[in-house]
Amino acid sequence: MGHNEVLLSVNGVKATYNHAITALHGVTFTVARGEIVALLGANGAGKTTTLKAVSNLLPAERGLVTEGNILFQGLDVATAKPADLVRSGLVQVLEGRHCFRSLTVEENLVTGGLGRSGGRAEIAAALEKVYAHFPRLKEKRHALSGLTSGGEQQMTAIGRALMSRPRLLVLDEPSMGLAPIVVQDIFRTLRRLNREEGLSILVAEQNSTVALKYADRATILENGAAVLSGDAAELRNRDDVKAFYLGQSPRPAAPNTPILPAIAV
Amino acid sequence: MSDFDWLFFIEVLVGGLLSGVMYSLVAIGFVLIYKTSGVLNFAQGAMLLFAALTFVSLTERGVPFALAFAITFAIMVVIGIAIERTVLRPLTNKPPITLFMATLGLSYVIEGAAQLIWGTQVHGLDLGIEDLPFDVGGVFISQFDIFAAVVAAGMVAALSAFFRYTRIGLGFRAVADDQFAALAIGLRLPWIWATVWAAAGLVALVAGLLWGARVGVQFSLSLIVLKALPVLVLGGFDSILGAIVGGLLIGATEKLAEVYIGEYFGGGIEGWFAYVVALAFLLVRPSGLFGQKLVERV
Numbered sequence: 182m183g184h185n186e187v188l189l190s191v192n193g194v195k196a197t198y199n200h201a202i203t204a205l206h207g208v209t210f211t212v213a214r215g216e217i218v219a220l221l222g223a224n225g226a227g228k229t230t231t232l233k234a235v236s237n238l239l240p241a242e243r244g245l246v247t248e249g250n251i252l253f254q255g256l257d258v259a260t261a262k263p264a265d266l267v268r269s270g271l272v273q274v275l276e277g278r279h280c281f282r283s284l285t286v287e288e289n290l291v292t293g294g295l296g297r298s299g300g301r302a303e304i305a306a307a308l309e310k311v312y313a314h315f316p317r318l319k320e321k322r323h324a325l326s327g328l329t330s331g332g333e334q335q336m337t338a339i340g341r342a343l344m345s346r347p348r349l350l351v352l353d354e355p356s357m358g359l360a361p362i363v364v365q366d367i368f369r370t371l372r373r374l375n376r377e378e379g380l381s382i383l384v385a386e387q388n389s390t391v392a393l394k395y396a397d398r399a400t401i402l403e404n405g406a407a408v409l410s411g412d413a414a415e416l417r418n419r420d421d422v423k424a425f426y427l428g429q430s431p432r433p434a435a436p437n438t439p440i441l442p443a444i445a446v
Numbered sequence: 447m448s449d450f451d452w453l454f455f456i457e458v459l460v461g462g463l464l465s466g467v468m469y470s471l472v473a474i475g476f477v478l479i480y481k482t483s484g485v486l487n488f489a490q491g492a493m494l495l496f497a498a499l500t501f502v503s504l505t506e507r508g509v510p511f512a513l514a515f516a517i518t519f520a521i522m523v524v525i526g527i528a529i530e531r532t533v534l535r536p537l538t539n540k541p542p543i544t545l546f547m548a549t550l551g552l553s554y555v556i557e558g559a560a561q562l563i564w565g566t567q568v569h570g571l572d573l574g575i576e577d578l579p580f581d582v583g584g585v586f587i588s589q590f591d592i593f594a595a596v597v598a599a600g601m602v603a604a605l606s607a608f609f610r611y612t613r614i615g616l617g618f619r620a621v622a623d624d625q626f627a628a629l630a631i632g633l634r635l636p637w638i639w640a641t642v643w644a645a646a647g648l649v650a651l652v653a654g655l656l657w658g659a660r661v662g663v664q665f666s667l668s669l670i671v672l673k674a675l676p677v678l679v680l681g682g683f684d685s686i687l688g689a690i691v692g693g694l695l696i697g698a699t700e701k702l703a704e705v706y707i708g709e710y711f712g713g714g715i716e717g718w719f720a721y722v723v724a725l726a727f728l729l730v731r732p733s734g735l736f737g738q739k740l741v742e743r744v
Contacts, residue, residue, distance in 0.1 A: 241629055243539055267632025279627035281620045292620045295613055296632030345632055 186214045188381050193249035204230040208407045210400040212383050217375050219392035220385040222402035228385035229276055232353050236273040237263050267296045270348035278338040282327030289326050289337050293344030311340040314370050332363035352384040368395045393417040457585045458705050464591035466697020467598045472674040473689035475649040481622040481684045482642045488549040491671030492556035497522050498654030498663045499560050502569040522651055526643030569663040594656045614641055676724035682734025696720045
C-alpha cells in the first residue's frame with residue numbers, strides 16, 4: 182500500500198483552553214492513507230488536546246485552536262461540525278471509552294450508525310461486520326454497556342466508531358486501564374482493520390511499547406509540542422526513546438530539541 | 447382503630463393519586479429537557495400557560511378543538527426550537543446556574559408575551575368532561591380525574607415508545623447518557639434538542655389543557671412549576687419513571703396529610719406539605735428515587 186497520499190495533516194497547531202491555558206504550542210504531523218500513526222507522550226503532553234483538535238471537539242470543551250490548521254482530505258476541520266467530520270470519514274474513540282452506559286452493547290453500536298442515516302439493512306450489515314471483528318460483543322449484545330468489562334467497553338467504543346464506516350479512525354489511549362492481553366487483542370484487531378480494509382489509524386498512547394509495535398510511524402509530543410517523528414521501527418530501537426519512555430531517564434528533554442542518545446543512562 | 451373509616455381513606459388516597467398524575471405530567475416536561483441538555487427549564491410553567499392560553503383563545507374564536515390543538519402544538523414546537531436556538535445554544539458550556547437564570551428570565555418573557563397577545567382575563571376551559579364523582583364500590587372518584595389520568599398514562603406510553611423504538615429516540619437516550627460521546631460519534635445534537643423541546647411543548651400543551659380545565663386558564667397557571675419541583679426532588683430530575691412515581695407519591699401524601707393531620711396545623715397544609723416531604727427526602731436520597739441510576743462496573 183503506497184503511503185503517499187496525505188489524509189490528515191496537522192500544521193503548526195497551537196491551542197488554548199478558556200483563552201488562558203496554552204495546551205499546544207506547535208504540533209505538526211501527517212497521516213497518509215493506509216497508515217497507522219502513533220502519537221506518543223507522557224501525561225499532559227498534549228495528546229488528547231491534539232486529537233480533540235483533529236475532530237474539532239475542542240470548542241465543546243472551551244478550547245480553541247489559535248494558530249495553524251488541520252486538514253482532513255483537504256477540508257479545514259475547524260470549519261466543519263463534528264457530525265460533518267464523522268460523515269466525511271473521520272471519527273474518534275474518546276479517551277476513557279465513553280460508552281452510553283445505560284444502553285445495551287448493540288444499541289451503543291447502532292448509535293454509531295445514526296449519523297450516516299442509512300437504512301435498516303445497511304445498519305444490520307454494519308453490525309455484522311463489527312461482530313465479525315469483535316465476537317465478544319455479539320455474545321454481550323443485549324447486556325447493558327455499563328455492566329460490561331473495561332475491555333468490552335473499549336471494543337464497544339471502537340465498534341461504535343466503525344459503524345460510521347470511517348476512513349480515518351482516531352483513538353485516544355485505547356489501552357488505558359486494560360490488561361496487557363486485552364490490549365494486545367485490541368491492537369491486533371486494529372492492525373487487521375488496517376491491513377484488510379485499508380483503514381487509516383491515528384492512535385494516541387502512553388503505552389509506547391505496544392503502540393510502536395503496531396504503528397508504521399510515530400510522533401512524540403512533549404509539553405504541547407511535537408519533538409520527534411519517525412518510522413516506528415526506527416524509534417523502537419533508539420535508546421533515547423526507550424530510556425525516556427521506559428522511565429529510565431530522570432530528565433525529560435527540552436521541547437523542540439531532538440532527544441539525544443547521550444541522555445540515555 | 448376500629449372506628450377508622452377505610453372507605454374514606456381509600457377515597458382520599460385515590461383522589462390524591464389521581465391529582466398526583468397531574469403533577470407528574472408537569473414534571474415530565476422538566477425531565478425531558480434536563481435529561482438531554484442538563485438544563486432545569488424553569489420556563490416549563492410559562493410554556494404550559496402559553497399553550498393553554500393559546501388554545502383557549504383559539505377555541506373562543508370558534509376554531510374547532512382538533513384544529514386548535516394542532517395549531518397550538520405547532521406554535522409550541524416553533525417556540526421550543528426558537529428557545530433552543532436563541533437562548534440555550536449561545537449559552538452552551540456555560541455553568542448550570544447561568545442556564546437556569548436564562549430559563550427563569552425566559553419564563554417572564556413568555557408570560558409577558560402571552561399577556562400581550564391574549565390579554566389578562568381568566569378563561570374557562572371546557573374539555574367536555576364533567577367533573578362528576580362516580581361510585582366504584584362505595585368509593586367516589588372524580589370522572590375528570592380519571593380522564594386526566596388516562597390521558598397522562600397514554601402520553602407517557604407514547605413518549606416511552608417513541609424513545610425506545612425510534613432512531614431519534616435512541617439518539618435522545620445516547621445524548622442523555624453522555625453528551626460529549628454523542629457529539630464525537632456524529633449525532634446531530636441540535637436536532638435532538640429540537641425534538642426534545644418539541645416533546646416538552648406537547649407535554650406543556652396537554653398539561654396546560656388538563657390544568658386549565660381544572661383551575662381555569664389564568665396566569666397563576668405558570669406557578670404550577672412550583673408544584674413540580676417537589677415531585678422532581680422525590681423522583682429524580684432525570685427519570686421519567688421517577689416523575690410519575692414522584693407525582694403519585696406527592697399527590698397522595700398531600701391529600702392524606704391534609705385530611706388526617708391538617709387539623710393539628712389549622713388546615714391548609716396541602717400547599718406546603720409536599721415541600722416538607724421533598725426536604726426530608728433530600729436528606730436521605732439527594733439524587734431522588736430514580737435519579738442517576740448508576741450502571742457502572744470499573
